[in-house]
Amino acid sequence: MELTGAEIVARFLADEDVEYLFGYPGGAVLHIYDALYQQDKVKHILTRHEQAATHAADGYARSTGRPGVVLVTSGPGATNAVTGIATAYMDSIPMVVITGQVPSPMIGNDAFQEVDTVGITRPCSKHNFLVRDIAELAETLKKAFYIATTGRPGPVVVDIPKDITAMKCNYVYPKQISMRSYNPVSKGHTGQMKRAATMMLKAKRPILYTGGGVVLDNASKSLIALAKQLNIPVTNTSMGLGGYPATDRQCLGMLGMHGTYEANMAISHCDVMIAVGARFDDRVTGNIEKFAPKAKIIHIDIDPASISKNVSVDIPIVGGVNQVLTALLKLFKADEREQDGEAIGKWWEQIEKWRSKDCLKYKQTKTGAIKPQFVLDTLYKVTKGNAFVTSDVGQHQMWAAQFYKFDKPRRWINSGGLGTMGFGLPAAMGVQLAHPKAQVACIAGDGGVQMNIQELSTCLQYQLPIKLICLNNGYLGMVRQWQEFFYEGRYSQVHVEAQPDFVKLAESYGHVGIQVTNSADVESALIEAFKQKDRFVFLNFITDPEENVYPMVPAGAGLEEMLLL
């Protein structure tokens, strides 16, 4: 069937079963938007900024496991999308970003709204393409989806010059694709797995350190089964929260810079560490020299380049996390060797001693100043732990990670690697669209929420009943905390002195705004907000301005050298 390039794009997305396309029109993509107008299978979501379109697609992808799809125009459309692409890249989120480009003959001539999109996105995408020939368009799009969703997932950019979208070509949906230069490994090496199994069985103080790979590969069930089989404690990275149920006895919570005392102590004293789909990020390890000094390390990861990048490991297993965990479990079930039950028992005793320190404790008075931790605690209670929670970046993000106990994967949506402020609200839009009936809460601070505040308008247009929980302390809190601790309290440019009236702002966008200033009103305000099932509610919690996130491992210190309240 002969179609124009624009029609091929629209048709392909429909054939690929793309549900939502997040985007923003412009000159270079006019033909594509015209083709979209003439179909009704792919629903387009018009955000108010291209960055928000990418974050929304990202939130959709994180909460569903399906690739998020974005369409933006050339030049500023593409550059605005870059932050969202880089965010997805750092967290290995499958995404396909289609960017318009000036017509092929004009490329390189500094044409209106021209930018070297392929050049700009090369270091922050898994791969990118510039389509030079209409005959390659459909196949290129298929490759983009294939690359984005397989191996270690990531964003792929397809840059399409305007003239290509007007040309005509025969279209057949490419059902399958193979690439000689790209064959991601999916199965772990059997010999390595046998060695790992022996090491795990012999361990006296084992720990599972699990990351985003568990969530991405839907390996939660096999992780739980494995942890239960060997009675191993589990600690999650921020990206891995929900991969193992937070309310389970074996869960020690998050590790790293703002991790729990028990998790960081267990990491520092373990003799065998099983890293699963995690990448030994500096926010997790603290001072590398002091990280897990006594441990033999088994590292399971789909990306060979993640292995021995920051920390050298003893047994690397390259493969899909779920496949490897399942295979390991099989080995254990058939294995007659026994664990050192006594040692494991002692290890748990030690862990319980660490846990009894109750490192996340805080004091909330019944009335008066609101502790941000209390808002998260109450949110957990009010939503019964069933909400999808997105966040921006900073103190509120860490409190959410610490206090909202995620029992299921894909419920905690945050920018872990890049640390993108302004991520939470647009990401929540993608989550809410994917899960229209679910409770979606966006946790933000008064700083980050203003970085994509324009999306309140998108939320009205598509009737997205997100509950935005703004922990408003009048500060760029995390930076302020560092200035308090490490710069002798010189608060340089962290005080957000002038703020909009967020309640009125929400109302002017057609939403409900609620201001909460007293701790006695926190619960009732949250209950009231969630009762409004079809309304977007902006909850502005005025919180204790100088509250800090504890525990904290100062930059350059080892995990054992935590600051506790």
Next chain:
Amino acid sequence: MRHIISILMENEAGALSRVAGLFSARGYNIESLTVAPTEDLSLSRMTLVTRGSDQIVEQILKQLNKLIDVVKVLDLGDTPHVEREMLLVKIEAKGADNRDELKRLADIFRARIIDVTDTTYTCELTGAGHKLDAFIQALGSATILETVRSGVSGISRGPKSLHL
């Protein structure tokens, strides 16, 4: 330590910049880089010389393999191999005695004179990098008008070959 790495990759526009970009983004060192299409025009062959600890070179190999356009990567330093570099050098050659002397010097190094004017010679010399260095040194900076080097190309010895 010095490593010489062979890369077979899709002959696509921008393939070179993916490799160069990877090295600059991750702070790896590139001593030399050569690239050209192979006998199969859909593939490019690249030879890259870098320096780094074993751990860094392991990362370099993994990161190269991770590039979508890269088909195969081989650390030539791991196996017996041959490496060659080509030098073109234009030298001042005035006066009969001097011209004779320069011709002899070129012969000693097995360089070929490939262009002649009444005041210059242009020589071509192929060999390992240190041989090229030695020739340049022997000529002396006063004589040299211009040099251009190709960067190192390498291939493994014996029947082992890097192909699809």
